[in-house]
Amino acid sequence: MINKQLLKKRFNNHAKTYDAYADVQKNMANQLIDQLSTNFFNQEITILEIGCGTGYLTQLLCEKFPKAAITAVDLSSGMIDLAKKKVTEDRVSFICEDIEELRIEKHYDLIISNATFQWFNSLHTTIKKLYKQLKPAGRLLFSTFGNLTFQELHSCYSHAKQKLGLFSSSSPGQSFFSLDELSQICEQALVPLREHPFKLSKMEKLEIQYFSTVQGFFKSIKKIGASNSNEESYCQRPSFFRQLINLYENNHRDENGVKVTYHCLMFNITKTNQ
Template sequence: MINKQLLKKRFNNHAKTYDAYADVQKSMANQLIDQLSSNFFNQEIAILEIGCGTGYLTQLLCEKFPKATITAVDLSSGMIEVAKKKVMEDRVSFICGDIEEISIERRYDLIISNATFQWFNSLHTTIKKLYKQLKPTGSLLFSTFGNRTFEELHLCYSHAKQKLGLFSNSSPGQSFFSLEGLSQICEQALVPLREHPFKLSKMEKLEVQYFPTVQAFFTSIKKIGASNSNEENYCQRPSFFRELINLYENDYRNENGIKVTYHCLIFNVTKTNQ
């Protein structure tokens, strides 16, 4: 379970450093833009962006859709303040709130979200809620992280526990869905809505980054406010972290540095007329 108050606090605290460390999130945003239908580009469409953060994707949407009106929502007021300084157009409005809690009054041609769905506590319910707010032939397009994200860290964490004789069920962060697992959630959420048929397309991609040290990797996570916000405990013993770092250094360092894998999932759900 995600602690939304803790999540909000962390994003507020790191809004000003987010852009300097969010290379993978920016890459995912660019991939989302590549998935968009060119039929929309010169149309006066309505767009809802969920988890706008510091406005990187919002800027791309403004460039791609010069006639669109955009509603950008984020949990963090600090992130929105940074975004407002980047995007100063009357056709863009910002809302600070939790999309899982707030009501959506209007319908949209496009609902888009980058690297945000992993923070939802009720993914099934939220996907259904968003899909209902699409106009006929509208699209719900989102990216999120998959189960192989930080796979090196998870393996080292598990091995460190074994080596030190720790048998808790703790983990170093969130557990993400596989492509197949998230597909099943989408199907389960949308199949009952038979009056609104849909087409689902999906893709996945692994991105690898390298850091000079394990600590630099941990710092990069902290600087974007994405530290563990689960309401679960994880091992914080100094001896444990020394063992974890030693294992990571030994197993996943090469000439480029410390290897970190990001598993990016992209889903596109489109309402159809059939």
């Protein structure tokens, strides 16, 4: 389970450094925009953005949808403060809330979210709630991280535990779903809504980043506020981290540096009339 209070605190504390380290998240936002038809752009539509962060995707939405009314939601007040400085148009409103707890009153032509769904504790329920708030022919479009994300770190974490004789079930962060697992969650959430049939498309992509050191990778995670926010404990012994870093350096470094894998998933769900 994600500790939402801890998550909020970390995003608040690192809002000002987020943009400098969120290259993968920005690439994902651009790919989300690319999924939208250009015929859609000049319409007077309503958009709900979930997890707006510092406003990178919000800015793209304003550029692509000059006639749209946009509501942007994020649980971090620090992130929203920065987003408001980037996006000052009156047609954009901001709400500082946890979308899993927020009661959504309006219906939207587009509900969009970038790199946020991995922080939900009740994914099945939240997808169903969001889909119900789509207008006829509306779209739910989101990106998130898949199970191969940080595969190098997870492998080294497991090996370090074995070497030190630690047998706890702890991990360095939350687990992610595979493309098929997340697709199944979406279908299980939406199939019972027979009066609102849907069309689902999905895709996945691996993004590779390189860092000069393992510590540099850890710093990048901290600087975007995405450090471990699980309620479950994880090993923090100095000897353990020395072993972890040594394994990472020896097993996942090449001529480009220390390798880090991001597994990017993208889902496009359209409410249909058939």
